[in-house]
Amino acid sequence: MLKLNAWIKRFSIPLLWGAGILIALATAFSHIFSVKIVADMCFIAAFVLSGVPILLRAIQALRFKTVSIELLVSIAAIGACVIGEFNESAIVTFLFQLGSFLEQKTMKKTRSAIRALTEMAPTTAWRVLENGTEDAFETEEIDADEVEIGDILLVKAGGKISSDGIVVKGDGYAAEASITGEPMAKHKTIGDTVYAGTILDSGTVQMRATKVGEDTTFAKIIALVEEAQDAKSPVERFIDKFAKYYTPAVIAIAAAVFIFTRNVDTAITVLVLACPGALVIGAPIANVAGIGRGAQEGILLKGGDSIHTFSKTDTVVFDKTGTLTEGVPEVCIQKDYSEEANQVLALAASVERASDHPLANAVIRYAADLPSYEAESVQNIKGCGMAASVCGRRVLIGTRKLMEQNGIELTGQVLNDLEEVQSSGASIALIAVDGKIETLLGISDTLKADAKDGISRLKNMGIADIIMLTGDNACTASAIAAQLGITEYCAELLPEDKLTVIRELQSKGRTVTFVGDGINDSPALAAADTGIAMGSGTDVAIDNSDVVLIKSDLKSLVRSLKLSKKTVLTLYENIAIAVGTVVLLLIGLFAGYIHMSIGMLIHEASILVVILNAMRLLIHNKKEN
Amino acid sequence: MKKTIQMEELVCPMCAQKIETALQKAPGVVSASVLYNASKAKVEFDETKTNVDELVKVITGLGYVVIG
Numbered sequence: 001m002l003k004l005n006a007w008i009k010r011f012s013i014p015l016l017w018g019a020g021i022l023i024a025l026a027t028a029f030s031h032i033f034s035v036k037i038v039a040d041m042c043f044i045a046a047f048v049l050s051g052v053p054i055l056l057r058a059i060q061a062l063r064f065k066t067v068s069i070e071l072l073v074s075i076a077a078i079g080a081c082v083i084g085e086f087n088e089s090a091i092v093t094f095l096f097q098l099g100s101f102l103e104q105k106t107m108k109k110t111r112s113a114i115r116a117l118t119e120m121a122p123t124t125a126w127r128v129l130e131n132g133t134e135d136a137f138e139t140e141e142i143d144a145d146e147v148e149i150g151d152i153l154l155v156k157a158g159g160k161i162s163s164d165g166i167v168v169k170g171d172g173y174a175a176e177a178s179i180t181g182e183p184m185a186k187h188k189t190i191g192d193t194v195y196a197g198t199i200l201d202s203g204t205v206q207m208r209a210t211k212v213g214e215d216t217t218f219a220k221i222i223a224l225v226e227e228a229q230d231a232k233s234p235v236e237r238f239i240d241k242f243a244k245y246y247t248p249a250v251i252a253i254a255a256a257v258f259i260f261t262r263n264v265d266t267a268i269t270v271l272v273l274a275c276p277g278a279l280v281i282g283a284p285i286a287n288v289a290g291i292g293r294g295a296q297e298g299i300l301l302k303g304g305d306s307i308h309t310f311s312k313t314d315t316v317v318f319d320k321t322g323t324l325t326e327g328v329p330e331v332c333i334q335k336d337y338s339e340e341a342n343q344v345l346a347l348a349a350s351v352e353r354a355s356d357h358p359l360a361n362a363v364i365r366y367a368a369d370l371p372s373y374e375a376e377s378v379q380n381i382k383g384c385g386m387a388a389s390v391c392g393r394r395v396l397i398g399t400r401k402l403m404e405q406n407g408i409e410l411t412g413q414v415l416n417d418l419e420e421v422q423s424s425g426a427s428i429a430l431i432a433v434d435g436k437i438e439t440l441l442g443i444s445d446t447l448k449a450d451a452k453d454g455i456s457r458l459k460n461m462g463i464a465d466i467i468m469l470t471g472d473n474a475c476t477a478s479a480i481a482a483q484l485g486i487t488e489y490c491a492e493l494l495p496e497d498k499l500t501v502i503r504e505l506q507s508k509g510r511t512v513t514f515v516g517d518g519i520n521d522s523p524a525l526a527a528a529d530t531g532i533a534m535g536s537g538t539d540v541a542i543d544n545s546d547v548v549l550i551k552s553d554l555k556s557l558v559r560s561l562k563l564s565k566k567t568v569l570t571l572y573e574n575i576a577i578a579v580g581t582v583v584l585l586l587i588g589l590f591a592g593y594i595h596m597s598i599g600m601l602i603h604e605a606s607i608l609v610v611i612l613n614a615m616r617l618l619i620h621n622k623k624e625n
Numbered sequence: 626m627k628k629t630i631q632m633e634e635l636v637c638p639m640c641a642q643k644i645e646t647a648l649q650k651a652p653g654v655v656s657a658s659v660l661y662n663a664s665k666a667k668v669e670f671d672e673t674k675t676n677v678d679e680l681v682k683v684i685t686g687l688g689y690v691v692i693g
Contacts, residue, residue: 006688057637064642104636111634111662118663226663288662 172203231303290567322517333442425479454554
């Protein structure tokens with residue numbers, strides 16, 4: 001039987017054609033030449049060609065204790081044969097096979113979004129051999145699977161990067177669309193991380209492999225998406241259970257119809273019409289399409305369950321840093337009280353180079369274009385700032401307290417500015433040179449460019465509550481919340497407090513989505529109904545969240561919510577189409593309009609309709625961006 | 626040892642179930658799962674008792690084509 005099976009699979013298309021031609025011949029013989037016996041012979045032959053494969057599949061399913069749709073069709077077709085309706089048997093089985101064939105083709109298309117992603121997997125790599133020198137080295141081409149951690153690999157322009165790694169030599173531009181969905185190529189130079197599956201657009205680099213094979217970010221994304229497609233939502237699980245009892249129930253109903261009406265024709269027609277084909281396929285195909293579409297855009301949805309819950313979100317909680325703000329403090333305000341502003345800044349930055357404090361780094365970046373000097377006798381005054389001599393001048397940089405401790409006078413102007421900058425939520429750095437305050441810097445975490453727009457779009461989509469959580473002080477929090485149009489915020493929180501906030505919201509019956517940057521957020525990500533990790537493909541984030549946004553912007557958050565809602569809508573549409581078709585067909589049958597073959601035609605059409613409906617999720621629409 | 630085997634497009638959930646059951650029953654296999662939509666079989670097996678070729682044979686024996 002296995003051999004027969006393999007043979008049928010190999011010749012499925014010629015078999016289908018054969019059955020189709022035989023049916024055409026049979027119709028010609030019966031209607032044009034009125035030779036019934038030849039016509040029936042052709043119908044029987046066609047029935048064998050398309051019926052045997054169906055019967056085989058039905059028997060295989062029975063071995064797994066499953067009453068399949070194929071069994072319903074087999075019984076119906078054999079029943080039709082028994083009562084001499086050979087044409088019905090032939091047409092029904094042919095249509096069923098034709099339907100399966102088209103279903104296969106369209107399914108393939110729907111799954112292609114992810115197939116396209118997997119095809120970007122690297123196949124070979126150029127390993128730099130150890131015997132060469134710095135400039136004269138040799139390479140060998142190896143299989144991408146053979147790359148080991150620590151190998152030095154050569155990537156030339158146009159080449160595919162075969163493992164995650166760090167650039168050790170050269171530079172170039174890498175197109176990372178397969179990982180981030182970002183169309184612009186990124187500049188990569190020594191020390192930068194490159195990812196497997198991305199392409200070096202221009203330049204030549206040598207890289208050291210740090211993650212290989214299934215551990216690369218690319219491989220993890222693919223594995224996640226592939227498993228997500230098979231992860232079922234509650235609705236799907238319900239349908240699966242339903243179908244398990246429904247299919248045998250249809251046989252019972254058909255039997256009952258036969259007992260009461262004594263009409264074999266009606267009984268077997270029930271079998272065909274009540275096939276749950278579109279119902280069984282409608283829900284999963286919507287998820288497959290939705291997940292595939294997301295993967296193309298750097299949105300990883302972890303299965304039907306996640307999509308379902310996410311689409312019902314009514315409260316979005318943000319962990320401020322890294323989601324709404326860049327997470328890197330920058331100098332955003334500068335007030336000068338002297339004529340030599342640049343020189344003061346250059347002196348201050350020279351002092352700050354001795355520190356690795358985030359605020360010091362902000363000042364250094366801010367003064368990057370200015371000359372730098374040697375700082376002597378540097379003092380680090382913990383929690384207050386720094387002091388040093390630079391170019392023979394005494395430089396102090398730090399808080400108001402540092403100035404007061406050193407007996408430096410704060411003029412009315414400085415005090416005014418202090419208050420103003422503090423109320424905007426920024427941290428303060430005062431710079432004093434030779435005992436006089438020369439400059440005041442306001443340093444704060446900058447908002448992401450699209451944060452405000454994203455928040456208002458979420459509100460427009462019906463998210464009732466948007467709440468911002470932060471470990472920062474209340475002053476900074478309120479300033480940032482006000483800029484974004486967020487009314488609710490909680491400041492000075494410890495990581496465990498974030499968890500408490502989420503639990504409280506949930507106990508009030510809210511469906512909570514928590515958005516974090518994936519670092520230190522694991523408990524909150526796990527506790528929320530939907531945990532979203534933004535802007536990182538780190539392992540922890542992928543494991544603990546329901547949605548992973550590879551791009552770190554609010555636009556993809558809004559997009560992912562839209563996509564989830566659309567996927568769920570498509571799923572329900574498909575269920576409605578499937579159930580509606582069966583109900584209408586049954587009504588039609590008992591009203592006397594529907595016969596077996598026309599019923600089968602409509603039934604197969606409904607399967608194609610649900611697949612095509614799901615495929616709409618894959619269509620790129622400019623308006624969506 | 627773990628191995629992922631890519632098969633030709635699986636068209637019915639029954640196919641996936643069939644392959645999964647057959648692999649699970651094959652000697653030396655610790656665990657096996659078939660991803661229906663991705664048409665992939667993920668198998669964990671004892672290298673001393675079986676090998677990839679044997680596993681591929683199980684799948685081709687059922688009439689499915691193994692791609693890689």
